[in-house]
Amino acid sequence: MIKSVDILNYLSEKNFELSTGVPCSYFKELLIEIGKSTDIQYIAATREDEAVGIACGYYLGKKNCFLIMQNSGLATIGDAFTSLAQLYEIPLLIFVSYRGLEPDKTFPEHVIMGKVTEAVLKAYGIPYWNMKGENWRKILDKALERMNEDSSVVCILVEKGAII
């Protein structure tokens, strides 16, 4: 399990000053920590594509913003990827909760998206990593290296309970 405060310290050291997105319960603790942070501000977007717009505008203003969203947002966000972030080659780091990994009778709304999440990312041509366990810093290092080298969107998948 990864502590929210450690992730924020890491991202702050990497010069992220803003975050935006739409919440998921998997990010509850992370969002509480962001609320306490004096280094990283959070903009509560109404939609995930709006969050991409905010992050892209922030980047065009020469500053770095990361995004937080549920994997359902990947379905909302297509045009913001293909005709903005990817088209203009704007680097973006996106934390995506990996809902619907297992059959879930209580939350059937996540099941279909859970099954296609990785296929959707592959179809968009977006590299992704599943972030869990002790080596999370190495995973983020790798993702950020790729993001900066290719000026590309990268996704970090986060399973239930991975971030506390």
Next chain:
Amino acid sequence: MRGEEVIASLKEFISDDTLIVSSNGNVSRQTYNFLPRPQVYLRGSMGLPMSIGLGLALAQPEKQVLVITGDGNFLMGLSSMTTIGNYKPDNLKIIILDNEIYATTGGQETVSSTVDYLKLLEGLGIQHYGSLNLVKSPSKLLEAFEILLTSKQTAVLHINVEEDIENLENIPWQPKEIKNKFMKNI
């Protein structure tokens, strides 16, 4: 008065400290042709110019960020106006050029005529300067620009315009080139 004439009239108000985000289609083409370059010319991402403007305004608080959008784009991104109403960066200004049609795609009607923009903006707590009807009072345009761009808070100017006569050619710069030139110029 047509949208392209309104954009061309903005020229004297645009300084090096003004960063423009222009919505996809005719608005960005006119911004490219009639105003100082480089600016952010959107090719796609319909509905997102206001959110891009919000991000840019937060990153560059010393600069003036001006979003120029058509009514179709504005209505698609309407929920982002609630976010802007909440955070209200002082340096963000928005001009809505409302011709009540999707002009770039052949003039199909939008639902803009049903919207009372002043009540909408009032409800969002965003400062506005009335709906400017250029058909009735074209002489008020420059005064409205002056008030908008010297405002010390987030502000919106809604302008009813006539339909442009023709669509301009696409912007010759490739998207990556737009980004690089824009960022180099800040």
